[in-house]
Amino acid sequence: xxSPIRRVAAAITIAGLAxxxxxxxxxxxxxxxxxxxxxxxxxxxAPAPAAQxxxxxxxxxxxxxxxxxxxxLAAQKDLxxxxxxxxQDAPAKPDPKITAQLDDVAKKNxxxxxxxxxxxxxxxxxxxxxxxxxxxxxxxxxxVIKQQIAAVQADKKIPAKDKKVALDELNGALKQPQPxxxxxxxxxxxxxxxxxxxxxxxxx
Numbered sequence: 001x002x003s004p005i006r007r008v009a010a011a012i013t014i015a016g017l018a019x020x021x022x023x024x025x026x027x028x029x030x031x032x033x034x035x036x037x038x039x040x041x042x043x044x045x046a047p048a049p050a051a052q053x054x055x056x057x058x059x060x061x062x063x064x065x066x067x068x069x070x071x072x073l074a075a076q077k078d079l080x081x082x083x084x085x086x087x088q089d090a091p092a093k094p095d096p097k098i099t100a101q102l103d104d105v106a107k108k109n110x111x112x113x114x115x116x117x118x119x120x121x122x123x124x125x126x127x128x129x130x131x132x133x134x135x136x137x138x139x140x141x142x143x144v145i146k147q148q149i150a151a152v153q154a155d156k157k158i159p160a161k162d163k164k165v166a167l168d169e170l171n172g173a174l175k176q177p178q179p180x181x182x183x184x185x186x187x188x189x190x191x192x193x194x195x196x197x198x199x200x201x202x203x204x
Contacts, residue, residue, distance in 0.1 A: 059122050060119065061123060061179075064127075064185070071120075075109040075111075082098065082105070086098065126181065127189075127190040128194075130181070138190075
């Protein structure tokens, strides 16, 4: 179970941009192939289509405060101590004991619970993904992705296969709609703590 700050770090790296990708279901492909191969006379009535999993709820954007960002940074060490012990393939339903530990750390650092802490991290990540690492200024997620595409294309040290994978992911990310920042003050807050946030990522 990765800690939230690692997801923040992912927002400004090629491998972990904070964008979603729509995958084609291999099950539907297999089902179609099986249907074509089955004899027409023995074909059974098609089963009802499986219910699609609910789409993830869009992030509820909130106004960030200095206290919240400082709380995220302060909580990181204790949260890492908990999440680092969890297996990579942690079950979908979290262990109540682990949840209680995460809530305790969040409360210790000024949050109502771990969920609120996580919401703050997601809001930070949304803004941080649009920062140019060179100028430390907000240019927008689309501009950052385009910069990364140009950087990958220009890097001759990246193996051709890896470059193709990276460019496919980046171009796919570029096609995804990027949510507008509703609270413009969040940009100033993240800019104020940019160095501390990136330093925390480097420690990871």
